[in-house]
Amino acid sequence: MYIQYTMDPLCLPMDLEDDIPENHLVRVVNTAVNRLDDAIFDAAYPGGGRDSYHPKMLTKIIIYAYTQRIYSSRQIAKAVRENIPFMWLAGRQRPDFRTINRFRSQRMKDVLQTVFTTVLEFLADEKYISLDHYFIDGTKIEANANRYTxxxxxxxxxxxxxxxxxxxxxxxxxxxxxxxxxxxxxxxxxxxxxxxxxxxxxxxxxxxxxxxxxxxxxxxxxxxxxxxxxxxxxxxxxxxxxxxxxxxxxxxxxxxKTDPDAGYGSEENYAYLEKKEIQAVVKYGSYHKEKSKAWKENVGMIENWTYTETEDTWMCPAGQTLHFRKESKEIVESGYEIRKRHYRSESCEGCPLREVCTKAAGNREVVVSLEQLRYQKQAREILRSEEGPALTVRRMTEPESVFGQLKSNWGFRRFLLRGMEKVTPQVGWLSLAHNLLKQATNDQKRKAAIPQ
Known part of the structure; x- marks a missing residue:
């Protein structure tokens, strides 16, 4: 009449793997972390004291926890005690919440980037992803700090x-x-x-x-x-x-405010990409405004003037020549140096375009970074090329789906920790979890496409 039911303990521990389906996400996490070289974690363990929990085990349970929308170290420790997939990953070991929190925030802060890069290389080698293009975008996640940021x-x-x-x-x-x-x-x-x-x-x-x-x-x-x-x-x-x-x-x-370089099309970013020999398909602040009729007809904009490189002079729409006066330097917060050149007109007196060009009493003076203009010209040519619009559309969709997954599906809208040293690894854990979840999804699609 009833299925036999007993709570009497077994003589031997049950094999938890029998209760985990073959295509379960936890198996993908386990396989990916097992492929990592143990030497990667050596830098996080200087030695001495009692034996530590294996870093691969802790890495597995944290990544899997993030895929399950579990971010609190106490909740992760609870899952390791009560949840079968977590128990299987941990090998029935039970690290407490302090151990978990210390591992993900302190021990892994200098190692996580290597782990992330290595997993990314595995995914690229197996054709899950392509590294031909990098799509960059930003999103707002609340800090565990001042709300007025x-x-x-x-x-x-x-x-x-x-x-x-x-x-x-x-x-x-x-x-x-x-x-x-x-x-x-x-x-x-x-x-x-x-x-x-x-x-x-x-x-x-x-x-x-x-x-x-x-x-x-x-x-x-x-x-x-x-x-x-x-x-x-x-x-x-x-x-x-x-x-x-x-x-x-x-x-x-x-x-x-916490992102002083929020404009991706800055001179510093362009210079970095050029140094790394990466083609910059990155919009700058005024890119869309340049397309407007008002911008093109604005005689006061230096972008509408003519620059003569051999003489280092600018000519305005009224035919006046602006000569070089001096060079100044601006040091941004990161330490990058911007060289700005100052030019001044010989005489703006009687100029028919003066009222629409400048409201200053003296002659027109402009300050410009020639490097920034050069970078903007290169970016403009790429963005308006045949390939540019297609890449722009992909840039709008590729990162947005990731942000939607993290914020809407996973409910991650606020950091639990404070300070860049602790917040940065948290983003790394989220990214690792997202990549392995996508791998698991693609594995299921591949298997479904194979004729039975």
Missing amino acids: FVWGKAVSKHKVKLQEQVHALFANIEAAEDQEEHECLGRDLPELGESSELSSEKLEQVTQKLEAQLLEKPKDKLLKKVVRKLRKDLLPRLLKYEQYQVLLGDRNSFS
């Missing part, structure tokens, strides 16, 4: 306008508070800025330097000292920061 485009524009108003008000106060004859030289600085124009950090830097020179002549001028301090310590750094934010934003609405 994103820069929004509208906020940057609003704060930049307010800052410019503060600068104009500052100079207006100088004129109102002091006798016109006493501060006659200061009155000339405001028209240089262009009272109704948009300020640039470069122009504000020039004015600040002039005021600092005047302060050396009048060291007791309290108002002048206050203005210089306000410009140098507050307004100028903020304006420079807003300009950098707008460059990083490009066509996007926001980017994360």
Whole structure:
């Protein structure tokens, strides 16, 4: 009437492998990790003390846990005690949550990249993936930290306008508070800025330097000292920061503060790819804007001017020549050095295009990185070639499916650990788990395609 049921213990432990289907994902994880050379893990174990759990066993249970949407070290330890596939991978051993957490965050931080690369090579050798193209995109995953980590485009524009108003008000106060004859030289600085124009950090830097020179002549001028301090310590750094934010934003609405290189089409990235002899099919911030009619008709954009390399001069649409003045250097946060060249027109007086070209009182001056323009030209030619549109479409689909898997299917929307040293390995574990899950899916498709 009933199937025989007993809870009496067996004399011998049961073989857990009998309970795991042949095409189960856990077998794919087990096979992939077993193929790794034990020497890969040696660097993480300097020796001494009691014997450690085998790193391959810990690697298996962590990868498999991530495929099952289990990210907490306590939940992984619980699964190893209660879940048959986990018990099989662990060989019935029971590492506690501290051991698991220490292994994935500390021991593996310098080894995980090698493990990931080796598994990737296995997948490439067996034709699961192709390494001909690399598709890059970004996604936002919350940090286990401050929630105010994103820069929004509208906020940057609003704060930049307010800052410019503060600068104009500052100079207006100088004129109102002091006798016109006493501060006659200061009155000339405001028209240089262009009272109704948009300020640039470069122009504000020039004015600040002039005021600092005047302060050396009048060291007791309290108002002048206050203005210089306000410009140098507050307004100028903020304006420079807003300009950098707008460059990083490009066509996007926001980017994360934790990603200072959010614009993939930066000069530093292009230089890195060129050094590695990798063809850069990477869009830069203004790529889509360049296609618009407004951009092409904007006579003030240096991209619409003519550059003569032999003479190192620029010619604007009005026929004026801008000659080289000086070179400056900008060091970005990573330490990369950007060389910028400064050019100035001989005379913009009486130019019919002046109103639409510049609102500055003096002659037009531009600052440009010739290397960045060269990289952008190369990228533009590739992106608009026959192959470019097809690669662009694939770039929109290849990475997005991965992000959809991690965030929607696996529910991974927030990091559990803090600090780049701990967060970076967590991304590595997720990537390993994703790749092996795709391998298991492809294996099933291949078997299904074989006639029975």
